[in-house]
Each structure stands twice: as C-alpha cells, then as structure tokens.
Amino acid sequence: MATARSLGRAGGDVENVMYYEVYPAQGLQADELEIMRRQLLESVLPHMHGHIWQRDCFNLRSSFVKRPPWQQQAAGKGAQPACLWGSVCFGDNLEDEWFVTWLLLELTRRQAGTVVRAWDSDGDYLLIEAAYSLPKWLKPETSHNRVWLHNGKVHVVLLPSASNPSLPPAPTVEQALQIVRAEGVSTEASAGVQRAITDRLAGYPAKAAAEMHTARCVLPARLAHVLSREQQLVAPAVEAFHYRDVDDMKAAARLAHFPAEDMVSTLVTFNRCLYAQLAQQQFEAPRGFPLPLPSHPAFRAAELGMKLTCGFEMMYCNRARFGAEQYQQTEVYQQSTVALAAPARRLEELLKEPINPEALQQAGAGAEDDDSWMRSGAAELEAELQQRQQEMQGDLDRHAARSAGQPAADSSFDPANLASQLQEFVATMSSYEGAELPDSGREQGLPGPASNLAGLLGLRLPENADTA
Template sequence: MDAGAEDAVFYSIYPGLPAGASDGDALIQLQRLRDDCLAVASPLVRGYIWQHAQFDLQPAARCDPGLPLVYGRTRYGHNLEDEWFVVYLLYEISRRIPGVYIRVWDSDGEFLLIEAAYAIPRWLKPENSQNRVFISQGSLHILPLPTSPAHVGLSLANPTLAEAVRVLSSGSVDTRASEGVQAAIGRKLEGYPERSRKNMHRVRCKVPLSVAQVLKHEPQLVALAVEAFYTRDHDAMAAASRMEKFLRGGQDEIVTVAVCLSKAMYAQLKQQVFQAPRIYPAEGQDDIGVKLACGFEMMYWERSNFQDEQAVGKTFRKGLEARGYFKDLLEGSKEHRQLLDAAFASYRETETFSRIREAMQVPAKRIDEILALEHKAEDFMNVDIPESDDDSWLYRGEDELTSAMQERQKEMDAHDKKSGAKTLAPVVEGEFDPSELTKTMKSFVDKISSFEGAEVPKSKIYFPVSMDLENFMQELKTALKLDNERAGDLQSGSSDSDSGEGIPLNCFPFESSDDDSKGEDDFMEEYSDAIQHELKNSSVSKTFAQPDVSRASGSASTSATATGDDNLHVDVDLNLLKNLLDSYSSQQGLPGPASNVLGMMGMQLPDDKEEHKRKTRRK
C-alpha cells in the first residue's frame, strides 16, 4: 500500500488471456480491454463528481508473470459513496464483458466479505481469504477449500493469483457465493447508478470569472480545489492572499454560477470558518464562492510549483519524518538540513520523481489551456441558474445513523434466527429479576469467553473453548504466586461476589504463599500496601455505588464510613447492575452497548417507565 492507501479502493481486472502471449500482444489486448471497460463505465459516471479523481484503468502486461491485467485505484477520502460506486461499476463491467475476473479491496482487505460477514462460510477468515474473492458475470465468487483431488492446482491455504484465475476460468469448481452473500452485497449496490446522483449537491454561488471558466470546461477539478482548501497550510494561505491566478490581483470580474459538488465536499466547505483575503472584492464575498476561489488558487500554486524544492519538500519531508530519517534532530538545524538536502538530491534523480512531478502538474497545465481560451463575463450572464439544493441533510446525520444501525440489527436478527441463537424473550410485568442479570453476566464471561474473544452462544448449551484451562491456570498460578486454594477459586469462577458478599478494594492477587522466599514476601506485601495506600487517598472509591447501610444484612455489606474500617467494601453485583441500567437508560431506546451485550446473552431489560412518563409530560 502506498500513500493514501488508507482511504482508497484498489481493483484489478484479469482478462484470462491465453498462456504464452507475448508482451506486445498482451498490451494490445489489455488496451482494448481498458477501452471496453471505460465504455461501460462512462455513461454511468457522466456528470458525477468524484471526491478526488475519476474512475480509471491502466494496463500492466508484466505485473504478475503470466497474468496480465488492467488495474486502478480510486481515493474516496471522506466520501465512502465513491467506494461503493466503484464496486457497482466493476459489477457492471463483469456483466457486460465476458471472461473477466475482478478483484477489489481496500485498506481493510476484502471489504466485500466484511459487508457479507453474516452470510459467508465459517471457514473463511482474513488469513485465508487472499486471492479467493472475485467478481465475475455479475456475481461474487469465493474459491472454496479443496475437498477432493478434483481441485487440482489450488493451494489449500493461500492460492496464488494465477492459480485462482485458472480455477475460475476452467469452470471445474463451483465458486459462486451463496445467495445470502449475493443479497448482502446487492443491498449495498441497490439503487445505482441513480443513487450516485443523490450524493451530489448543487450550490449557487459567486466566483471570479476565471473560476467559472475552469468549472465550465473541467467540473471535476472542483475536487482538487476543495481538497487544497480543506488541507491548506501557511504556504497555501499565502498564495490565496495574493489571488494572482484566479482573481488577477483583484481585477477579475465576479459572476454567478451553479457548482456541482459531492455532499462530502459541500460539507467540507460549509463547516469551516474562513475569512476572505483582503484583496477579494466585497461584492463577491459569497461564503462558498470565496472558499472555492481560494481553493483553486491554492491548488494551482501547489501543482504548478511542484518542481521547486520548497513545494516538493513539503510532501517529501513528511515521508522522511514518518520513516524516522531525521532521528531526533531539530528541524532547521545544520545536520537536519544536510540530511534533507542529500535525500532530496537523490530523490530528484529518480524516475519516480519525474513521473510524480509530471502527474502533479497536469491539472495546472489544463487550467492554463482553459484560461487561454477566449472568455468573458457576458458568457455567464442572462443564463438560467438553478437555486441551491436544500442542505438540511447536513443536520440529519443522527437519523441516518439510526436507520443504518437498524438495518444492521435486522441482519443480525436474521442471522441469529437462521443459526438457532436465542432470541430476546418479551418482558412481562414483574418478571425482571436483577439477580438473574448478574448471574447471567458472570456465566457469559466465565464460560463462553476465550483468548479469541467472547463467542455468542447458539443455544443454552455452552460450547467448550479451544484452550487447555488446566495448563492456563497453572501458568497463571505460577506467574501470580497464588496458592492452590485461590487458584482453585479462580478456575471455578467463584468469588466473594458469588454469594452476594462485598469485595474489599485491598484484595489484590499479590498475597505471598508459604513456599515463597522471605524477600518475595516482603516485596509483595509492601507492593500491596502501596497500592492500597494510593487507592485510599484517591477518589476512585467514590465512583462505586455503596450498599444501603440501614438495609445491610451483614458486616460485609457495610461501608467503611459506617464501620470505621479503612478497607472500603464494594458490592460488585450492585455496581454491575447499576452501570448496566445507567448505560441502558442513556440509550433512550436506541441500539447501544448495553442492549447489545444483554441481547447476546438472551436478555432484555424493561422500559424505564418513569423516564417515559417524564418525556410524555414534556411533550
């Protein structure tokens, strides 16, 4: 993964060319395949504004020996919609162009499998999913684990790309994923390409004439302008203060236009507080227009000056710092400067630098070409300009998040029903028993958790975890110097709280055993005393709920304040119940951590009727 991989989606298209094809023949066929793929995608993306760059493909005849391909990468940044639009385009390409096999992934890996997590086979895990997931003929395909000699050429754990494509093209193995997997991906792609238009936002604003001219001929360049504005630094702000290119030092006329942005871009501009440069004319200080104009100025300055050390060094230096190249040297020091000069001199001689510089300067050169064309303010006057779209969606994020969580909950419920997991029983008046909640929580932690996490039970029968508990407890006993009695208590899952007793805060597993040396005894005793002293003088004890002294049935339930005992006692069950109820109440009926944990245990809390009454009265 290269720079920007954390917010990019990658894709490769394998045509299954005949073995033994020369590089020249392969490149010709790959170029033809690229043209065919873009011919499929172009009508679908017409008018769409990508967050960073347009969907594109490049041929590579020698990327993998014997496996030519066309590939691409699309940065989606803050606009996740771009990623799923790319997936939709790849599905369409696979439908309309026979014999191609497509891989798509991002920094999370096989994100299509993540989306279909409740439907994929249980054996499929991140460590064995590499080169197993493909898109072909409008469906998702998963190469299965070999179960017979018929699966010749397919490695058990990690098939190579060449092996995978060979198996797919042979048709000897049924690789089409289950209908549940297809449906999960289908839900994410539902509504495209019309859905992509809903991700656009049109805004009416005032901009300098030069900005209007560029947007008229290359509307996609608005993405680079927004990015430059959103990530601006001191040097970029200095360029914007002069506005030499897009305002001609304050001489350019101001015109009104309608600009199409992605919703993510509009939010990036709208939510930032920005003061217009002094050179900007007062009559043209439209909020979005000013930000767009300054963004174009910043972008043009960065791109056109990329050949200079000052501009290149800004990006290049960050890469060196991330690799620890400068160690602990102070920036600006003589040694720091010498290292930077040496690294930059070497970098400028590389082919990579030349290629990156050329690519970076393309937008600036295109802007020069557009502004060289004849244009005047009258071209943008007396034109019917639509009003701005309603931007109330900016303030509906909570509703959309709730809707998305509810959809995910439906998937979880369907999965639980299919797998036979316990469902939540309805709560009947007077049926809720707090003691049952604490017992169930202990059982959940003690019996179905392991070093791999907590497994949600499919029935009331708990499945054994895959670890040697006896050896584990022996190691734990040795490490903590526990005696046999305490280790036995730990292994059985018992504690003072099992009987409703309180646990004093100074009970730590550092008690010395009879077999320990006197030095170790002294150290552990002093260490325990030191910890107890710190806790005693802190406010930690005040964060625990204390049992009602007047209702306490035994001395173990009495607080230190009432008894005069320095060792504060805490009822673990009481605090567990209180924290769960507080968390559940704060969710206000929405999905949340408390309801999720209780749901996995097959429990459901009753509604807070008093809170409901208060809400009703307020309404």
C-alpha cells in the first residue's frame, strides 16, 4: 500500500485519498468487466443522487483500460487479476471516505462473489477504526493483502497456524482472493471488528443525505444559473476560497469575471463541511460589493453569496489548477465527473448558456436548512469521546486480565546479573524477528533468568494467530 500513498492530484492534496480495488467472482474478459462496471455504477447511483462531494466523486475504472497507478509502480511483483478500481480524494471531509466504504460494502452484497479491498494514505483505515478489537499480530507490517470486504463483512486472511498450516505467510492478491472465497477457511473478522465498522457506518445511506445543507445565497445571475445546472461546482469554488493565497485575493478584489450585477436570491446545496468552511471564515467584501447592514435579515444570505462569488472568481482565475485534470468519464456520472475533474472547463461551458429566469426563480423557491448543527456538536463529540474511552478501557481490562494470569516473576532476581541474564535470554532462541521465547514457555511462563528478564523488560508474549 505504501506505493499508493505517494499518488495524488498534481499540485493538490495527496494525503487524504482513499484507494480501492473491486475483484469479480471469476475472471472476466474486457467487455464483460465493462458490463459489470456499468451495472455496479448504476446500482449505487440512486444513493449518490444530490450528494455534493468534497473533492472527488466515487468512480470505477477497468484495469483493462488502465491499470491502477499503484499496480504500475509495483509492476515487477507479478501481474494481478483484472479488477475495477478507483480513488477518491476526500479532502477535509472524512464522511466522503466512509460513504464510499458503505458503497463498496453494498457492491459486495449486490454482486455475489465480489471481493473488495480499500485503504487510504494512512494505510488500512478499517483496522485503525477497529484498533481495540484486533488481534495483536495484526499490525501495519503484517496486514498487507489481508484485509478485505466480502458479502457485506470485513474479512481478514490469517497467518499460518497449527489449524491452518497451508496459509501463506505473505499472501499475494490472488492467494488472498482464493482464501477469502474458500469455504474451508474462515476469514470473517471477529464480532468486535464487525461491530466497530458497522457502528461507524450506522445510518448510511440516509446519513449521506443528512450531511447535505441547503443555504440561501445572493449571487450574480450568471452564477445562480451555473449552480442551478451543476450543483457540484460549489465544491471547487469553496475550496478555492478556503485555501486562498495572495494572488487569489487580488482576483477577488477585481471580480473581473463575476461582477456583482443582476443579483438574485437562490438556494445552494453544500455538504456540511463545505458550508462550515465558507460560513465560518471572516472575509472583507470587495470594494463596491453590495452588502446590507449586519443587522439586516438578508445580511447572512448576502455575505454567503459574496464569499461564494469570490470563490468562483478565484477558481476561474486559477484555471491551470482547476481545469487541467482530465479523468476517464462514465456515462452514468458524466456531468459530475467533469465538474470535479475539470471544474473551470465545466464552468466555461455553463457560462455560455443563456440564463433561464424561470429556472432561477424555481431554484430560489423554498426554505433554507437550519444551521444550528454548527453550534450543537458538543453532545455528539462527548458521546464519541465516551465511546472511545470505553474501547480503551476494555482493551486495558483485557490486558490486565492476561497479565493477572501470568506467573509472578522470581523474587530472587538480582539486577546486578542483568548482563549475563540478557545473554542467556537471547541465546534461548533467535529468529529473523529477534529473540523469541520457547513454545513451552508461552503458556507456562519461563523459569529462571529468562522469565525474570522478560518481566523486567515488560515483554508481552504473542497471542494466537488463529483469530482476527
């Protein structure tokens, strides 16, 4: 996975990116995999209707058309089975990553035999979420090609053990797929792991819709028209505003492309992260931009519209960053894909269209959403902290119970003999991972100096690798 961590958008955020591979139940030819791709996209499209993505839209591409970039970097390690793949930069909005995770799990439920793996720039984020329920052997250095999604559940390919001696110590993708699908080997992760992921995904897909926020903005008619035709363009505009630099400020001061003319009141849909990024920042209006007094009821909508207008101006003036990227489009999401991959280019297309006054009037009808959620998150934060505290306490309790079951160290241990006892301990058994304890000592404790030294150094014996 490490090779994928260096991949990202040129000049953009390469850290907050998730990657995924979708493997069909059996080997498919190029045309068959393309049919599967279309079917899967169409099956999840209803769940994404009206969703405003922070950076990238969920997508699937065929490895027959283009291999995943991370596989290209690892080309010398052997060919991998054909798959559908994609990546999503979720930027500052972590909920996009978990929404995509829910979509991937849904694909494994809908398409029998489908196996998926997903990770992000931090590694196996599913394991991070379920950290307090993992066996001790499952670590970043041992998790490569072991964590999968199948039949709506998390699966973990185990280490070879007495009960499963034929399992590979370092599985390839093809070996891992065979093991996950095999009936003779149980790879379904423990109830604790499943519960951690299920709890994190609780409420989806309705939760994704609840994360959208509609606010009233006063905008130039040209921009109101653009957003009535392509709501997703609000995301790159807010990003440009939120991460503005000196040159962006100069562009906003001029408003050469979007002057404050023919102002109309309209409703704009954001995700909550985008709305908070726009609403919470202090920003002085460009000279000549019409704003009512702060005490006026229309001030909030006018100020939001002013910030959004400046964001569009910044984005449009920085077309090299917001217009150069071209991704393979799909018929299912053609407009939203274009809006995210090359927003400035899509903006230019929409600005050439004639403005429809009736459409603008319809876009401005209705009420905006209540934004009190921005000031009432203390209870949710407290509940989340309590849940994490309970997980930590449970892990500490389990560790204490294990420690209580170990024999007490020999009280005759003399610290003055530490050097000689260390040599004796290391000489007991050694492997590529360093000094090990004999098998007989794993359950009964080690007699003599080795036991004393292990206790003094706080060494913990490895647990059984038969569980996940």
